[in-house]
Amino acid sequence: MKKKERPGGLAGLAILNLFRKPATQTAQFGLGGIQKGYRGRLLYDPATCINCVMCMRDCPTGAITIENRGTKEQKDMHAYLDVGRCVFCCQCVDTCPKKCLSCSSDVLLAAFSQDDLKIEL
Amino acid sequence: MSERNDHKVVLPIGPQHPSLKEPGSFKITLDGEKVERAVVEIGYNHRGIEKACESRNYTQDLYIIERVCGICSHAHTSCFCQAFEDMAGLEVPRRAYYIRGIVGELERLHSHLLWLGVASHEIGFDTLFMYTWRDRELVLDLLAQIGGNRVNYGVNTFGGVRRDLEADLMQDILHVCDQLEEKIKYYADLATTETTLIARLKGIGVLTPEDVRHFSAVGPVARAAGILDDIRVVEPYGVYKEIPVNAVTDDHCDVYGRTLVRVKEMLESIRLIRVMIREIPEGPISVRAPRKLPAGETLRRVEAPRGENIHYIRSNGSDMPDRVRVRAPSEANWHGMSYMLEGFQLADVPIIIAAIDPCYSCTDRAVSLSSGRDEQIASWDQLRLFGIEQYKKNGIDPGSIAIRPF
Amino acid sequence: MIASILKVLLFPGLLFLGVYSFVLEFVDRKVYARMQNRKGPPWYQPLADMLKLVGKKVILPNNAQKFVFAALPTVSLTAVVTAFLCAPVWGMQAVTAYEGDLVAVLYLLSIPTLCHFLAGYNSHEVYSTIGAFRTLTQMFAYEVPLFMAFLSPAILAGSWSITGIAAFYAARPLYVLINLPAFLIALLTSQSKLERAPFDAPEAETEIVGGALVEYSGRYLAYFRATAVSELTVMASVIAGVFLPFFTGNGAVDFALYLVKTFAVVLVMVLLRATMARIRIDQTLKFFWSVLTPVAIAQMILNLLLRGGLGL
Numbered sequence: 001m002k003k004k005e006r007p008g009g010l011a012g013l014a015i016l017n018l019f020r021k022p023a024t025q026t027a028q029f030g031l032g033g034i035q036k037g038y039r040g041r042l043l044y045d046p047a048t049c050i051n052c053v054m055c056m057r058d059c060p061t062g063a064i065t066i067e068n069r070g071t072k073e074q075k076d077m078h079a080y081l082d083v084g085r086c087v088f089c090c091q092c093v094d095t096c097p098k099k100c101l102s103c104s105s106d107v108l109l110a111a112f113s114q115d116d117l118k119i120e121l
Numbered sequence: 122m123s124e125r126n127d128h129k130v131v132l133p134i135g136p137q138h139p140s141l142k143e144p145g146s147f148k149i150t151l152d153g154e155k156v157e158r159a160v161v162e163i164g165y166n167h168r169g170i171e172k173a174c175e176s177r178n179y180t181q182d183l184y185i186i187e188r189v190c191g192i193c194s195h196a197h198t199s200c201f202c203q204a205f206e207d208m209a210g211l212e213v214p215r216r217a218y219y220i221r222g223i224v225g226e227l228e229r230l231h232s233h234l235l236w237l238g239v240a241s242h243e244i245g246f247d248t249l250f251m252y253t254w255r256d257r258e259l260v261l262d263l264l265a266q267i268g269g270n271r272v273n274y275g276v277n278t279f280g281g282v283r284r285d286l287e288a289d290l291m292q293d294i295l296h297v298c299d300q301l302e303e304k305i306k307y308y309a310d311l312a313t314t315e316t317t318l319i320a321r322l323k324g325i326g327v328l329t330p331e332d333v334r335h336f337s338a339v340g341p342v343a344r345a346a347g348i349l350d351d352i353r354v355v356e357p358y359g360v361y362k363e364i365p366v367n368a369v370t371d372d373h374c375d376v377y378g379r380t381l382v383r384v385k386e387m388l389e390s391i392r393l394i395r396v397m398i399r400e401i402p403e404g405p406i407s408v409r410a411p412r413k414l415p416a417g418e419t420l421r422r423v424e425a426p427r428g429e430n431i432h433y434i435r436s437n438g439s440d441m442p443d444r445v446r447v448r449a450p451s452e453a454n455w456h457g458m459s460y461m462l463e464g465f466q467l468a469d470v471p472i473i474i475a476a477i478d479p480c481y482s483c484t485d486r487a488v489s490l491s492s493g494r495d496e497q498i499a500s501w502d503q504l505r506l507f508g509i510e511q512y513k514k515n516g517i518d519p520g521s522i523a524i525r526p527f
Numbered sequence: 528m529i530a531s532i533l534k535v536l537l538f539p540g541l542l543f544l545g546v547y548s549f550v551l552e553f554v555d556r557k558v559y560a561r562m563q564n565r566k567g568p569p570w571y572q573p574l575a576d577m578l579k580l581v582g583k584k585v586i587l588p589n590n591a592q593k594f595v596f597a598a599l600p601t602v603s604l605t606a607v608v609t610a611f612l613c614a615p616v617w618g619m620q621a622v623t624a625y626e627g628d629l630v631a632v633l634y635l636l637s638i639p640t641l642c643h644f645l646a647g648y649n650s651h652e653v654y655s656t657i658g659a660f661r662t663l664t665q666m667f668a669y670e671v672p673l674f675m676a677f678l679s680p681a682i683l684a685g686s687w688s689i690t691g692i693a694a695f696y697a698a699r700p701l702y703v704l705i706n707l708p709a710f711l712i713a714l715l716t717s718q719s720k721l722e723r724a725p726f727d728a729p730e731a732e733t734e735i736v737g738g739a740l741v742e743y744s745g746r747y748l749a750y751f752r753a754t755a756v757s758e759l760t761v762m763a764s765v766i767a768g769v770f771l772p773f774f775t776g777n778g779a780v781d782f783a784l785y786l787v788k789t790f791a792v793v794l795v796m797v798l799l800r801a802t803m804a805r806i807r808i809d810q811t812l813k814f815f816w817s818v819l820t821p822v823a824i825a826q827m828i829l830n831l832l833l834r835g836g837l838g839l
Contacts (some may be wrong), residue, residue: 241804243733244733244804245724245804251564315803315804317806466807467734468808469807
């Protein structure tokens with residue numbers, strides 16, 4: 001089954017593509033390619049958090065910090081995320097025994113300075 | 122930059138060069154257009170991944186291992202997870218194996234499409250490059266839907282997978298497979314008929330079966346020389362124990378053969394995805410994994426898109442590994458590189474380098490120079506006997522593996 | 528006198544060449560992109576690129592001869608612009624037409640290639656030296672079939688001026704078919720002269736990082752780019768004049784026809800560029816010497832015989 005060699009085999013498709021819609025997407029007017037389950041910025045529910053810090057222990061880059069500002073009885077929970085270090089693996093979401101962390105599809109997290117990258121969840 | 126002696130030019134390709142996607146250095150001694158000598162220098166991308174793994178717990182290591190390679194991230198985590206499950210004695214649910222298999226084959230599709238694009242860019246065929254990368258977007262979008270990210274999908278976890286595949290997502294996968302099959306068949310047809318493509322690929326970067334044995338090349342490089350080293354076939358793991366893979370080999374022994382092997386493997390991947398989706402069982406997707414491993418060591422092999430992945434874990438009983446060793450497929454393929462380059466033309470250098478689908482950052486490891494004392498050196502035959510014994514313990518008889526004679 | 532100066536400077540001379548070159552570069556890039564299923568650049572991109580390059584800092588290599596390094600871009604641009612004056616744009620009559628201008632145009636169009644070679648050689652850099660030698664090697668490959676392809680119609684027409692050839696074929700349009708092989712050879716060789724794929728080995732980006740011009744920057748690189756783009760326009764115009772000589776006699780209609788013809792030539796060149804891989808320099812040599820040159824010689828002999836046989 002030897003086929004004949006010929007140059008310019010792509011010409012037909014190339015000419016056809018002249019009249020087709022280009023595959024390029026412009027990101028200028030909103031992000032087109034973000035899927036439903038995309039892993040982005042974390043969401044935190046301080047009410048259910050029990051301060052077990054399992055998420056901090058399992059975070060591969062040490063990006064998440066859980067802090068109790070109140071006392072043991074009167075909890076005042078805060079979670080901080082260093083977006084510059086986070087790799088968005090969402091292992092913290094899987095690890096959390098009380099499911100107080102979840103991930104959203106928000107990926108627009110760029111900031112102008114290193115300090116602005118540390119956000120409170 | 123140039124050093125001259127006897128009308129010969131030393132041409133530096135790299136560490137920064139348009140044909141290299143990552144830093145690596147090739148010192149090419151040219152006699153006219155002919156490559157007389159090629160010196161490969163890698164090591165610009167050492168990240169200390171193995172050492173980093175030793176100071177973190179296994180869960181954290183999983184994400185470090187995922188970032189060994191930007192393209193075959195799933196193959197690396199599959200290998201690491203299997204090694205972990207081996208040592209912990211976990212029984213992974215069947216559905217998890219199927220999901221791992223589907224993601225693994227999708228990854229193979231996206232890796233090979235990427236390679237086809239890079240290769241055609243190296244030989245100045247930018248139209249094919251644009252087409253293949255456009256088609257690769259379909260697979261990447263699917264992977265983003267399955268795992269939640271385009272490249273580091275994070276599908277694997279110890280004892281199973283992290284996300285289930287819903288029915289409508291499987292329909293999407295089948296739909297994309299239909300679209301891709303048509304396109305890949307077109308590229309396969311193009312690769313066998315387009316004159317300029319064949320003129321640039323045929324007879325270039327020859328590595329005969331003897332050379333493959335000598336340099337222990339793996340993956341499509343070995344399969345293009347007719348040596349069947351596909352781990353999915355010779356040592357089936359996970360889902361491939363239930364769904365056999367049709368091995369793809371070729372006997373061109375050159376870059377053209379590697380192209381054909383990769384294009385045919387893409388078609389085979391599409392077939393596998395269809396079978397897996399048809400036969401995927403219901404059930405749980407993961408089991409609970411322990412945080413600590415019993416003391417011991419294990420070694421697992423997984424077929425990555427670029428060849429054979431080897432992961433070694435040694436545990437001392439704590440929640441951190443004592444030693445992790447990752448041998449990415451590119452590491453095995455580098456050894457034959459200067460042999461492949463010598464004797465061909467300067468114009469062939471980029472495509473020969475690209476033909477092994479090199480991954481520089483996967484490969485770079487620290488080298489320790491020892492004095493030669495207190496070393497136990499095993500001969501090749503001893504290692505071979507040891508390997509055969511180990512396989513027989515695992516229930517695989519290496520005598521039944523078909524190796525094409527040469 | 529003033530009228531002819533205006534003709535040289537404005538239309539159809541320098542200004543028109545500049546504007547039309549930008550248009551053709553845009554068409555080249557846009558169609559190339561659309562063939563690859565991409566969106567392509569906006570219409571002002573060629574102009575923006577040029578302005579950006581002109582505004583950039585110039586870096587002169589230490590061991591290059593400064594004067595030669597700076598003069599080469601200007602020389603090559605001048606040669607190409609001069610060649611354009613002999614191509615018929617408005618009507619059948621070019622701005623300057625004299626017996627033998629076809630040969631002059633072909634030699635003027637060789638100057639940019641030689642300038643590329645000298646620029647690469649003078650840069651004293653390993654990539655540019657290899658690029659320079661590849662440029663020269665390729666020139667030896669395509670120059671013979673190129674000259675033969677352009678001189679065959681001239682032999683049949685019995686005139687050595689582009690205007691004369693155009694006038695001859697405009698009177699006998701069917702004779703154009705005789706020159707069809709020469710037309711194809713002219714398209715392929717000009718593709719190679721312009722160093723476009725599949726004959727872009729002299730500036731192969733993935734091997735020698737842009738070849739001979741690797742050390743050029745700023746406005747000197749801009750001049751070289753302008754040369755390349757104008758060369759495309761001039762090549763298309765000369766091919767349109769010699770191989771597609773269809774005229775009506777009305778100046779404005781002929782100008783519209785000229786635009787259509789050059790567009791068609793450029794589109795074919797883009798298609799060639801888009802559908803083939805870059806072939807190696809030894810394969811280029813083999814292709815030109817063993818395929819195109821014999822065909823060109825056969826065409827030339829055929830035209831000589833026909834000239835005698837038809838009793839022209």
